[in-house]
Amino acid sequence: MTSGPAPAAGPEPLSKSRLRLWLRLLKASGHIEEELRRRMRAELGTTLPRFDVMSALSRAPEGLKMSEISRSLRVSNGNITGIVDKLAEDGLALRVAVPGDRRANLVRLTPKGRTVFADQARRHESWIDGMLRGLGPEDLSGMIRHLDHLSRTLEESDANA
Amino acid sequence: MTSGPAPAAGPEPLSKSRLRLWLRLLKASGHIEEELRRRMRAELGTTLPRFDVMSALSRAPEGLKMSEISRSLRVSNGNITGIVDKLAEDGLALRVAVPGDRRANLVRLTPKGRTVFADQARRHESWIDGMLRGLGPEDLSGMIRHLDHLSRTLEESDANA
Numbered sequence: 001m002t003s004g005p006a007p008a009a010g011p012e013p014l015s016k017s018r019l020r021l022w023l024r025l026l027k028a029s030g031h032i033e034e035e036l037r038r039r040m041r042a043e044l045g046t047t048l049p050r051f052d053v054m055s056a057l058s059r060a061p062e063g064l065k066m067s068e069i070s071r072s073l074r075v076s077n078g079n080i081t082g083i084v085d086k087l088a089e090d091g092l093a094l095r096v097a098v099p100g101d102r103r104a105n106l107v108r109l110t111p112k113g114r115t116v117f118a119d120q121a122r123r124h125e126s127w128i129d130g131m132l133r134g135l136g137p138e139d140l141s142g143m144i145r146h147l148d149h150l151s152r153t154l155e156e157s158d159a160n161a
Numbered sequence: 162m163t164s165g166p167a168p169a170a171g172p173e174p175l176s177k178s179r180l181r182l183w184l185r186l187l188k189a190s191g192h193i194e195e196e197l198r199r200r201m202r203a204e205l206g207t208t209l210p211r212f213d214v215m216s217a218l219s220r221a222p223e224g225l226k227m228s229e230i231s232r233s234l235r236v237s238n239g240n241i242t243g244i245v246d247k248l249a250e251d252g253l254a255l256r257v258a259v260p261g262d263r264r265a266n267l268v269r270l271t272p273k274g275r276t277v278f279a280d281q282a283r284r285h286e287s288w289i290d291g292m293l294r295g296l297g298p299e300d301l302s303g304m305i306r307h308l309d310h311l312s313r314t315l316e317e318s319d320a321n322a
Contacts, residue, residue: 011298014301015287017301018290018296019285019286020305021304021308022193024304024309025186025189025193025308027308028186028312029190125177128176129176129179131318132182132183132314134310134314135310140179140181140182142303142307143185143304143307147188147189149295150293150296151188154189157196157291
């Protein structure tokens, strides 16, 4: 940084820069998420949690247990139940029995659900592409690398906790 | 990136990298937020929304209207009311009348509230410092620069919407 004189007290302590980065991360991700919620509602007539449930199901052609959906999204089973009920009602998902376990069901997208989700995922990707258009290839690869590194550090701390 | 052969189809399209960055941002910020919630509860006996309300109040020595607190945190007035009631009960904040406006109150931290918050803010900063310790000065300044650029792009889009 060469713009402007150095502050008299010397460079900012690293802990302040890390706090600043966290506040910036929170601001940017909150802003993007809010915009996604708005467009999901206005342009696709859906919600972000519903999109996230369909996204998890789209990656599991065999189906997922309710507890697996809830774990992958970090939200409660109760909320997922309402979303899956509505998806089933709309013909986008169905519950199938697990052979040998009378109490467990797997939730799976229907062919219609897969088609609808594929279209929504394309729209979602193009919105993100537009919102992040200010970031070029090097910016992206640098940030992805740093965020991966950050996530690994956090996971190691979890493992040691 | 020199590790491994290039994919046959050439480099990943930018829209895929941008989507990937968004998913990484979401993962890292979700992880940090979850860990902050846990520590706020376990080590300080408080919650993240309560900390955020005190943080907003700490930056406004004259006090804030309920609507100003709610706007600065992007949460509903209803939730803020419960938090402010509890802070007042605990002697950490108080409501003062606005001269000339019988219906409006300003919420302000008490001296005790300022002391308690200053201690919590120090702890919060040191947690973030620990969680982000894998990022050095250049990593931090690069990411802050990119996130600022990203937030500016998003704000310009909002203004043009």
